[in-house]
Amino acid sequence: MFTAKDFIPSNYTNTVESGNFQWSAPSNIALVKYWGKKDNQIPANPSVSFTLNNCKTVTKLAFAKKESSISLNATSNDFSFDLLFEGKPKKEFKPKIQKFLERIEIYLPFIKDYHFTIDTENTFPHSSGIASSASGMAALAMNLMRLEKELNPAITDDYFFQKASMLARLGSGSACRSIKGEIVVWGNQQNIPGSSDLFGVEFPHAVHDNFKNFQDTILLVDKGEKQVSSTVGHELMHNHPFAEQRFAQAHENLDKLIEIFENGNLKEFIKVVESEALTLHAMMMTSMPYFILMKPNTLEIINAIWKFRTETKIPVCFTLDAGANVHVLYPNKDKGIVLQFIQDELVGFCQNGQYICDEIGQGAVEN
Missing domain, CATH: 3.30.230.10 (Ribosomal Protein S5; domain 2)
Structure with missing residues (x-):
């Protein structure tokens, strides 16, 4: 390593003038x-x-x-x-x-x-x-x-x-x-x-086949500039009262995902991923100064996903970055029914009805 x-x-062995x-x-x-x-x-x-x-x-x-x-x-x-x-x-x-x-x-x-x-x-x-x-x-x-x-x-x-x-x-x-x-x-x-x-x-x-071609549909709840930048948010962890517990939790959850990725247990995957998303925002809400990046429609979407999952047993879940938008994660085999659910029930919570369909990819490439 x-x-x-x-x-x-x-030192360098070649010279290059332009390109x-x-x-x-x-x-x-x-x-x-x-x-x-x-x-x-x-x-x-x-x-x-x-x-x-x-x-x-x-x-x-x-x-x-x-x-x-x-x-x-x-x-x-x-x-x-x-x-x-x-x-x-x-x-x-x-x-x-x-x-x-x-x-x-x-x-x-x-x-x-x-x-x-x-x-x-x-x-x-x-x-x-x-x-x-x-x-x-x-x-x-x-x-x-x-x-x-x-x-x-x-x-x-x-x-x-x-x-x-x-x-x-x-x-x-x-x-x-x-x-x-x-x-x-x-x-x-x-x-x-x-x-x-x-x-x-x-x-x-x-990695189990359940996670192959995993889907991520990004619901654009709020396209405005964040009130608090990620850089500032990171800095606020230095004196955060729950910082050490949070860092330990991250190690534990990563260990859990090693087993989950191997055995394909989507129920356990959902628990870890949603807990991580909410913990991230809990750290923001309990820092000093405190702040909230979620919007009312973020919570509406989360509750709708929970209701849909309970009723259909389809393993769809959410995660959040340091912002209001919601990433809806689900297996490729459930793509049709989840996209229909998004169009029927979640698009109304998106700014101008906008969302982006994405999936797992391979990384950087030369064009």
């Missing part, structure tokens, strides 16, 4: 939630997620070696990049990219030698309420690693993907889970061989 020092290159790459990376939905972090984007507890398939970011990276006199106001010691979102300049995103480049420079020392044009877009609607930081940072990390691969072709696939996951983490913690699929673990966990706080790893144990 690689350590952080292993990702600091000693471009394009990678897409998906979003992911955590089943055991990551909430609370240490310095350098290290998680306070392990998490596990389904990698999604349709909700993804597509990023094209063009690069050209800088001239020494690129401008009177810039030197080779500056990061140089243009950022386009859906084909248009997006100045408000630039500080986050600048911070990301500063964090990763030690691992990719060539980045100050190039001017980059980062052209990115999402396959899901802009301002849909789906977090794009995970998919966006994962796609950018893959492009930068692709350039490093050109500079050092001896890089192995294992090194390539683990370093990409590590870099993505430094941009957005959960982005490290968007490099691979179908189920990804991030954070040290005794019963997950190879697990690490530095990067996400593919779930190494057996």
Whole structure:
């Protein structure tokens, strides 16, 4: 297993003047939630997620070696990049990219030698309420690693993907889970061989057929900007009265999922996943300052899912990210009846009736 020092290159064998790459990376939905972090984007507890398939970011990276006199106001010691979102300049995103480049420079020392044009877009609607930081940072990390691969072709696939996951983490913690699929673990966990706080790893144990092609329909309850950012929420775990119990619970629930994924017990899967979702929001409601990201329609949907499951015995459940939207999770074999239920009973709780159908996917790919 690689350590952080292993990702600091000693030298490059090739030179590259210019070029471009394009990678897409998906979003992911955590089943055991990551909430609370240490310095350098290290998680306070392990998490596990389904990698999604349709909700993804597509990023094209063009690069050209800088001239020494690129401008009177810039030197080779500056990061140089243009950022386009859906084909248009997006100045408000630039500080986050600048911070990301500063964090990763030690691992990719060539980045100050190039001017980059980062052209990115999402396959899901802009301002849909789906977090794009995970998919966006994962796609950018893959492009930068692709350039490093050109500079050092001896890089192995294992090194390539683990370093990409590590870099993505430094941009957005959960982005490290968007490099691979179908189920990804991030954070040290005794019963997950190879697990690490530095990067996400593919779930190494057996997975029952019940979880193959698992479906995730995302109900867009509220597409507005969150009142409290995830970054602030993570910080509030430092002095949280229930933090240590929560971190212990995450380890326990991840151990439970190892057995559940193997035996296909959907009833137990539902218990863990829904409990994790509600615990995440309980941490928000019991922090200081406290806050609530769920909306009234979030609760309406949850109650409707519980009623439907009780009446039909179909193993459909919900999970939540740090927001109001609801991810409806269910086996592929029940897709028809669950989608009908969503259309008949849940669409009315969605903003403008919007929802997105997704499923488990394979991770980042070069386009």
